[in-house]
Amino acid sequence: MAVIALGPPLLWLLCAGGAPSLSYRELKDLKKANVLHIDVRERWEIDKFGKIPASINIPLGELVEALQMDPTEFKEQYNQKMPAKSDPVVFSCLAGTRSKQALGFATSLGFSRVQQYAGGFEDWVKHEPPEKK
Incomplete structure (x- = not known):
């Protein structure tokens, strides 16, 4: 039996592969329970098209750094409490590609209750x- 070494890109793909994807209704219900919803689209996309209400924007390129910030710095930058590794977090983007990557990044950093809204x-x-800025 061959053992294949998994580098980070393959590892996060495998982690995200079986990851739960939420439906619109499930996300609506989770939002009532105060889940942290992170939209990983670029800022210009939010400015141009709007956002899902009660989501915060952390572009995918900033996510790994953001999830490792000091909680005070995170609060200052994103106006939101830094999530603990055991807090429920939902990622979304335009159509699921970037949120799947975000899920992999968060999982690799030790976040255990992450999901994506693939739609x-x-x-x-x-x-x-959408909510306009």
Whole structure:
């Protein structure tokens, strides 16, 4: 039997592969329970198209650094309490590609209760209008 060494990219793909993906309704219910919802789209996308209400924007390129910040710095930068590794966190993007990557990053950093809303912003706006900045 061959043993294959998994580098980080393959590892996060495998971690995210079986990851639970939320439906619109599940995300709506989770938001009532105060889950931290991180939208990993770029800032210009939020500015141009709006956002899912009660989500915070941390572009994918900043996510790994953000999830390792000092809690005070995180609060200052994102106006939100830093999530603990055991807190429920949901990632979304436009249509699921970047949120899947975010899920892998967070899992590799030790976050244990992370999920993605794979339908993302595209799916959300089919159900209700976005929040404008």
